[in-house]
Amino acid sequence: MTAERPPILDVRDLRVHFPVREGFLGRPNGWVKAVDGISFAIRRGETLGLVGESGCGKTTAGRAILRLIKPTGGTVTFDGADLAALGRGKLRETRRKMQIVFQDPYGSLNPRMRVRDIVEEGLIVHRLGAAAVRRATVLEALASVGLAATALDRYPHEFSGGQRQRIAIARALALSPTFLVCDEPVSALDVSIQAQILNLLTEMREKHGLTYLFIAHDLAVVEHVSDRVAVMYLGRIVEEAPAGELYRRPLHPYTRALLSTVPAIGGPPRERNHLSGEAGSPLDPPSGCRFHPRCPIVRDICRTVEPRELNLDGHRVSCHAVEEESAR
Amino acid sequence: MNALLEVRGLKTYFFAESGVVKAADGVSFAIDRGRTLALVGESGCGKSVTALSILRLVEPPGRIVAGEILFEGRDLASIPEKELRCVRGDRIAMIFQEPMASLNPVYTVEGQIVEAIRVHRRVSRRAARSRAIDLLKRVGIPAAENRADEYPHRFSGGMLQRVMIAMALACEPAVLIADEPTTALDGTTQAQILDLLKELQEESGMAILLITHNLALVAEAAHEIAVMYAGKIVERSSVRELFEHPLHPYTHGLLGSIPRLGAPKGRTLPAITGTVPDPARYPAGCRFHPRCPAKEARCAVDEPLLEEARPDHTVGCLLVEGGVSPMEARG
Numbered sequence: 001m002t003a004e005r006p007p008i009l010d011v012r013d014l015r016v017h018f019p020v021r022e023g024f025l026g027r028p029n030g031w032v033k034a035v036d037g038i039s040f041a042i043r044r045g046e047t048l049g050l051v052g053e054s055g056c057g058k059t060t061a062g063r064a065i066l067r068l069i070k071p072t073g074g075t076v077t078f079d080g081a082d083l084a085a086l087g088r089g090k091l092r093e094t095r096r097k098m099q100i101v102f103q104d105p106y107g108s109l110n111p112r113m114r115v116r117d118i119v120e121e122g123l124i125v126h127r128l129g130a131a132a133v134r135r136a137t138v139l140e141a142l143a144s145v146g147l148a149a150t151a152l153d154r155y156p157h158e159f160s161g162g163q164r165q166r167i168a169i170a171r172a173l174a175l176s177p178t179f180l181v182c183d184e185p186v187s188a189l190d191v192s193i194q195a196q197i198l199n200l201l202t203e204m205r206e207k208h209g210l211t212y213l214f215i216a217h218d219l220a221v222v223e224h225v226s227d228r229v230a231v232m233y234l235g236r237i238v239e240e241a242p243a244g245e246l247y248r249r250p251l252h253p254y255t256r257a258l259l260s261t262v263p264a265i266g267g268p269p270r271e272r273n274h275l276s277g278e279a280g281s282p283l284d285p286p287s288g289c290r291f292h293p294r295c296p297i298v299r300d301i302c303r304t305v306e307p308r309e310l311n312l313d314g315h316r317v318s319c320h321a322v323e324e325e326s327a328r
Numbered sequence: 329m330n331a332l333l334e335v336r337g338l339k340t341y342f343f344a345e346s347g348v349v350k351a352a353d354g355v356s357f358a359i360d361r362g363r364t365l366a367l368v369g370e371s372g373c374g375k376s377v378t379a380l381s382i383l384r385l386v387e388p389p390g391r392i393v394a395g396e397i398l399f400e401g402r403d404l405a406s407i408p409e410k411e412l413r414c415v416r417g418d419r420i421a422m423i424f425q426e427p428m429a430s431l432n433p434v435y436t437v438e439g440q441i442v443e444a445i446r447v448h449r450r451v452s453r454r455a456a457r458s459r460a461i462d463l464l465k466r467v468g469i470p471a472a473e474n475r476a477d478e479y480p481h482r483f484s485g486g487m488l489q490r491v492m493i494a495m496a497l498a499c500e501p502a503v504l505i506a507d508e509p510t511t512a513l514d515g516t517t518q519a520q521i522l523d524l525l526k527e528l529q530e531e532s533g534m535a536i537l538l539i540t541h542n543l544a545l546v547a548e549a550a551h552e553i554a555v556m557y558a559g560k561i562v563e564r565s566s567v568r569e570l571f572e573h574p575l576h577p578y579t580h581g582l583l584g585s586i587p588r589l590g591a592p593k594g595r596t597l598p599a600i601t602g603t604v605p606d607p608a609r610y611p612a613g614c615r616f617h618p619r620c621p622a623k624e625a626r627c628a629v630d631e632p633l634l635e636e637a638r639p640d641h642t643v644g645c646l647l648v649e650g651g652v653s654p655m656e657a658r659g
Contacts, residue, residue, distance in 0.1 A: 053514035160603050190370035195585035195599035224587035261519040262589050275516045
């Protein structure tokens with residue numbers, strides 16, 4: 001079923017390295033490897049959840065896919081076209097179909113613009129329709145996220161966090177995108193508002209046949225919205241599987257530890273699988289498996305040899321221990 | 329037995345130009361030694377203002393207009409500022425959400441802990457320094473002797489929160505107020521910090537007032553829970569009781585709207601409709617009624633009082649009858 005649909009987005013070996021300079025104009029004396037060779041594909045209508053802790057590179061990955069940050073290497077193919085190979089005009093056209101909703105609804109809306117201008121801006125940039133048509137599109141977009149026409153002439157500060165996130169979603173939807181990057185869209189919101197926005201995103205996906213890359217650190221939220229989930233650690237994807245499979249049968253020790261830290265509500269406290277220490281630095285990632293300094297089942301080989309990626313019936317994982325186990 | 333800290337009828341109002349903002353509007357609760365009470369609610373419900381009021385840290389135009397804060401035989405709401413200063417940071421300590429913003433960036437970590445100790449204790453600088461290092465070790469800072477001389481920017485968020493905890497513990501407080509202590513941290517770090525607080529509590533018997541918006545966090549970190557909405561506590565009980573028998577429709581809504589791991593893949597989360605009311609213009613009657621799925625006509629008129637509906641379980645809802653939530657009665 002899903003397997004036969006072609007991917008709308010195909011990311012291969014994506015890398016984003018930032019130079020670290022001594023002084024303002026100095027030569028780079030190091031590289032922060034924020035995203036260091038990640039690959040995945042998302043099929044039309046599917047939601048891929050990208051989880052990981054702060055600093056793992058998930059946000060950078062999302063932005064590099066949209067070319068809001070120029071990737072250092074790798075390819076991003078959207079709708080069959082290699083984004084790096086597109087000329088300016090063609091890239092702009094493609095970009096209309098790829099939109100993003102940011103985490104912070106306070107920082108991502110210009111405080112000096114009225115809601116109507118915020119939502120209309122993308123339409124103007126992309127030269128979509130005459131003024132009257134644009135106005136109708138803006139109204140329609142606002143209505144679809146549950147905002148009345150009275151919102152049009154108000155400024156962002158007059159809205160609550162949840163309503164601002166609705167405005168940001170309306171801004172994205174106004175351009176009739178096919179693909180949406182949601183970068184922590186609910187983590188700045190209150191619990192009861194979170195649920196409203198998650199429901200709205202799900203509803204919009206169904207209604208407009210959207211495809212999502214859903215970036216978040218909250219595992220329960222990601223499970224709720226995603227068809228498949230990829231787990232990132234220090235610039236790499238360490239595991240990727242269908243959502244149900246990943247949560248029922250996590251293979252990578254990092255995924256297991258992450259899952260064990262989600263508090264259980266009502267039930268007995270979960271036995272926490274404590275991770276010692278902290279994530280290493282992307283400036284100088286650990287040798288071998290990047291997770292090895294914190295891994296509870298670390299072996300000698302993990303310190304020196306980078307694990308290769310296994311594909312166990314669509315469940316991708318990079319871990320020496322798992323490889324040994326599956327070889328048996 | 330008397331509670332270690334008891335807040336009675338606390339009202340903290342902000343006198344703004346646009347009107348009076350009743351941030352905390354008649355809040356009462358008590359915490360015993362060795363227990364953790366979680367004050368839970370959404371942003372703007374008044375939970376942080378309540379916490380700040382306990383140490384009288386509310387700044388103008390905010391003011392405590394009524395209520396008592398009983399601690400060790402004194403009413404913190406009315407004792408002179410000078411006397412309160414001996415309580416603040418000593419008998420009652422506080423940690424905040426953003427450790428980076430709460431530490432002074434131009435002093436070393438050790439220097440700041442030493443200062444915290446020497447404000448309240450007459451000890452030599454040397455003794456304070458060795459105590460600071462002991463504390464840093466206790467909260468799990470690796471290589472504490474070396475790292476003590478470093479400045480805050482050299483520490484990660486989780487490590488800084490450990491430093492904040494070390495500083496709060498410097499004078500062995502009887503009560504620790506933790507205002508969203510892990511909100512800025514990652515999941516794995518969050519778990520570490522919560523476990524650390526629990527351990528420290530077991531060792532010292534301190535009481536913890538945990539302020540959070542995260543109900544899931546409370547499930548494992550607290551003994552009792554008080555749910556706040558629009559300046560008032562609407563429900564209070566043990567954590568277990570609350571999760572098993574939520575009575576207030578707001579608590580029901582909060583619990584229902586959290587996505588849970590392993591939950592059946594329902595497409596729609598039961599969200600609470602609408603938004604939190606403006607604290608300068610609370611609705612009449614029950615403040616939750618405009619968003620309440622179970623509301624009746626009288627909810628817009630009569631203000632509910634907190635009443636014991638089940639053993640050790642109080643709730644402020646007109647529609648709770650015979651210990652049954654109106655949400656269950658609706659089916």
